[in-house]
Amino acid sequence: MPSRSSAVLSDAFKSHPVHLHHKHPDFSSLQELPDSYAWSQPDDHPPSGGPIFASESVPVIDLDDPNALKLIGHACKTWGVFQVTNHGIPTDLLDHIESAGRTLFSLPVHQKLKAARSPDGVSGYGVARISSFFPKLMCDVIEAYQTEVKRLAGRLMWLMLGSLGISKADIKWAGPKGNFKGASAALQINSYPACPDPDRAMGLAAHTDSTLLTILYQNSTSGLQVLREGTGWVTVPPVRGALVVNVGDLLHILSNGLYPSVLHRAVVNRTRHRLSIAYLYGPPSSVQISPLPRLVGPGQPPLYRPITWSEYLGTKAKHFNKALSSVRVFSPVNGLADVTDHNTVKVN
Ligand SMILES: C=C1C[C@]23C[C@@]1(O)CC[C@H]2[C@@]12CCC[C@@](C)(C(=O)O1)[C@H]2[C@@H]3C(=O)O
Ligand SMILES: O=C(O)CCC(=O)C(=O)O
């Protein structure tokens, strides 16, 4: 993570430090799920031993496909998530990051704690910041970074924006070369140890990312699930060499709700360790994100007020899954809840 990015992001948490006082168990030696990790959401949780089989699956898009722009637009509108192949990041490099992540997580707990993340920090070893919103613990860890995906993130931004009819002239903050040079980002490595009681545990609770987009590498153990309206939780199966792309809350705002951010979570596996690496990508610190003028008009008022990434992260740290609706300015006349608001997520 460039130091500039981390300054931008850590500023966001200065006023919302998260104090999580708990032990870091050595998962490799645990035979039973500790009570502090036992969740009680049986209805909301898949049975152990396999992915949910849905009739539809998350689109896998070949970036070399001449129809990639159209396919991406459709995926953003209908799923909020898709996988990409032929993205230009060599599989060898992905294997390399995975083994670097494994090496980090296999260190003894006391060594990992030497790099513990502070309550108002962004990087370091620890549980996800959203843990403070849940009474039970998740098997999740934060760590360092990689930068090769930045170029891919810029390319995906133009594909996603292009599919909305937005051109380089419309996004001044992409810089004179249009390469989003000033973009901020955080790289998070998540480790989900094998769990003796996966039906009662949670890897990472349901959330949307506070980003423009997130690029996620997952190893060969499945666990990522996205919420699909009318279907329920759908597993995003690992595809060798592919990367998952999530629409985040800031793209939701920028697109005036046309590309809704995707609610997702990670479940754990009884026998297999799972690793994922999330590249959380957002705008430069000074940029106010608001619905793009091209996407608003007489029949389509701007639905969200302007907000910087740092301010949005602060809002998320306070309101969690109600953050997006707290930024919303225009309420539908029929008084119905916005289907794209994720404020009805059940917690224990
Ligand atoms: C830039 C960021 C987004 C994030 C908070 C962070 O500073 C770095 C970690 C990100 C993450 C990953 C797991 C889920 C999440 C909600 C969390 O607790 O930490 C996201 C945050 C986010 O997108 O709001
Ligand atoms: O591990 C996963 O698949 C999900 C990780 C995630 O959602 C995140 O880091 O924001």
Ligand SMILES: [Fe+2]
């Ligand atoms: Fe996420």
